[in-house]
Amino acid sequence: MCDQYRKSYRLGRRPGEQGPRPLSRNQDRVEKLATGTATTTTTKTKPTTDSSTANATTTNSSTANPSITILTTNPTTANSRKTNSTTVNPATVKAKDSSTTTKTITDPGRAKTRKPNQTTTNLTTANSATANSATTNSTTTNSVIVKTRDSVTTNTTGTSTRPARITNKSTITITKVPKCKTQKLKITKNTLTVGTWNVRTLWAAGKLDLLRHEMNRYRYDIIGISEVRWTGKREIPRGDFIWSGENSNHIRGVGILLSTKAKKSLMSYNPINSRIIMARFNATPFNVTIIHAYAPTSDSSEDDIETFYNCVEEAIEKVPKKDVIIITGDWNAKVGTDNTGWESVMGRYGYGSRNERGERLLEFAAEHNLFICNTRFQQTSNRKWTWESPDGIHKNMIDLVIVQKRWKTSVTNCRTFQGADISSDHSLVLCNIKLKLKNKPRHNQRYDxxxxxxxxxxxxxxxxxxxxxxxxxxxxxxxxxxxxxxxxxxxxxxxxVTLEKTSKKSWIFDQTLDLTDKKRKAKQIKHLSADSIKEYKNLCNKVKNRHDRTKKSGYKINVKKLKKDYKLATAEKRTVW
Structure with a gap:
């Protein structure tokens, strides 16, 4: 695109925006003068209060007052024109042609110019400290004339040197630049959003539906869930949640919540144990393997910690070499803010102090060339900590997103979202990575x-x-x-026939969702007073009771429907499967 039609940048750039350094308002104004073409005529004159300069503008006379005059002449009528111009009054400017666009401004110290391109301009400058006079006779069409108190500089080639900065009162003639179509900055949408969240438990009525409802408020692809507390290892029929838990006890358990796009890209998953689950997704430029882990708490023994890290190491070794490895989870480890000696595995923007479990995590990350994304970006403290004590005094950053070191430059943001609420003392962590999921070819298609x-x-x-x-x-x-x-x-x-649509309607009513929204808002202000904490606890109990009643009513509706279908089947003497 030509420079003369280039659209100047606004003051200040957005993060990540590229281009030349933005111009100031005056620089932008004079650059339009130097590169534009006269299209309309607009004249604005600011009156002066100096009685000594209230004389009319004449020709062939000397300059008596400080002034700056820029005359823009139409190139089509300037070939046979002779201009004898001397400015007496800085508040008055005459245009030599009806098609000339003239704008008069009297403003001290606000005329700052850049190098002009080819244009037809007469620029005259006089110092207020002297009363020297000068007369300019010009017949060239493409010329720039710069006149100071001692000299006149003319460049007939259409390019001129940058004039000196003007600090006195000035009269400026500005030619408007015609608007032209410009290319918009294209923001890439190939961003994979992964995250981690310790929900404390999903073994409650409607807790998974609440999780879906809460995550619909955010843009996400893959979310690792800790403390699921479900038994068994499988996926739900809807296909958007897979988990790995204990065989009989409702303790621990991990899972992965998938968006619609991620569900179509899922290639395989491996529920290793109740603390580790991994899933592989079809993506570009390389496939992505997500490993979600739930580390033992601080009360666990060292043997349990080493067993856990050995299992994570075995999971990493099973990943194909070209895959992008992303490890999410609740690590129950504090890495702190000081990254001295650990610059390769963590950034400068951690949170709190480091403990022994944090040292073990850093050693593990250094051994496998991993990087902790939570510490890469400068954030406010509210966007760093992921766990809060019941009294709201102690806060730690223990829920982390870890990627391979070679992919850390692809991470664009990683932060905590305190607004997400599911009655847990942990906060939601989301991380954006420049990757794109691809739909996996569907082999098992069900026809209607x-x-x-x-x-x-x-x-x-x-x-x-x-x-x-x-x-x-x-x-x-x-x-x-x-x-x-x-x-x-x-x-x-x-x-x-067409494919069968497998959509399951949620049994949660709108009244329950409204009550959940009230509980989320109460969470943000629960530490302001004792009454706020009491109100938040009451809302938590109301939501729980409402879910129990809604689930029972949903069961009754399903039982009635089954009985009705059974009666119809027996009446028509059909086999009931």
Missing amino acids: VSQLKDQTTRQSYQARIEDNLKNIHSTCNLNEHAAQIEKAVKEALQAT
Whole structure:
């Protein structure tokens, strides 16, 4: 794009915005004068209070008052024009042509110019300390004339040296630049948002639905959940939550909450034990492996700590070499703010002091070339700490997001969100990374066979499957014959019916969600007074009781529906599966 149509930058740049250093307001104004073309005529004159300078502007006379005059002449009519200009009054400027755009400003110390491009401009400067006179006779079309109290500088090539800074009263003629279409800064959307959150427990009525409702307020892709306290190792039918817990006891447990985009990109997952779970996602430029861990608390023995780190190390070794490794979790370790000697594994913006578990975590990170993202960016203290004591006095940063050292420059932000509430003493941590998830090809697709109840659809399906079965070769073996039949059925279904939509409606009512929003707002002010703490606890109990009642009513509705379906099935003498 040409420089003459370049749009100047506003004062101050946004974080990450590139380009030349922004111009000041006066620099921007005079640069438009030097690079623009006259299109409209606008004249503004600020009157002067000096009675000695209230004379009319004449030609062929000497300069008697300090002034600066810029005359912009239309190039189409300036070839045969001779200008004899001497300015007497700084409050008056005459334009030599009706198509000239003139703007008169009387303002001390506000005229600051940059190098002008090709233009037709007459610029005259006189010092207020002298009464010397000068007359300028100019007939050139593309010229810039600079006149001071002692000399006149003319450059007929259209480019001139930068004039001296003007500190006295000035009269400036400004030519407006015609607006042109500019390219907008494109902000990339290829950002992967991962996070970690210790929810204390999901073993309560409607707690998972509350978690989904709370996370819908934020933009996220993959969230590691600690202290799930569910038994078993599997995923829910909806496919947006996978977990790994104990076989019988409702203790510990970890899980991963997935967005719709991440659910489609999930390639595989491995529930290792009740403290570690890992999942692999299809992404670009490389696939991403998420390892979520829940470290033993400070009351645990050293053997438990070493066993935990050994399991995390084994999980890292199982990851393919080209994958991007991201480790999230509640580490129950304080790394502090001092990164002396640990510059390669943590930044300068930690929180609090370091303990022995923090030393062990730093050693583990240095051994595997990892970097703690929470310490990379300068944030307020409210965006750093992730755990708060019940009395609100002690705060620590123990929920961390860790990436490989070679990918730390791809991390754009990592902070805590105190507004997220799920009745836990831990806060939500989110981290943005420049990666993009890709949809994994779906192999197990379910077709909506209920559409075959329509007679037209059923006849179309029967005709297509008959045509497909005719093409099957009888000379092939049994396995090939079965594969050809399966292919014929799938092709007929694809041509006649659509895929089945598996959407499960939540049984949480709007009244419960409104009560949850009130509880979240009360959490922000609960430490202001004793009454605030009491109000927050009352809201927590109300939400819990409301969930219990809602769940029971949901069960009753489902039982009534099953009984109704059973009666219809027995009346029609159909088999009930």
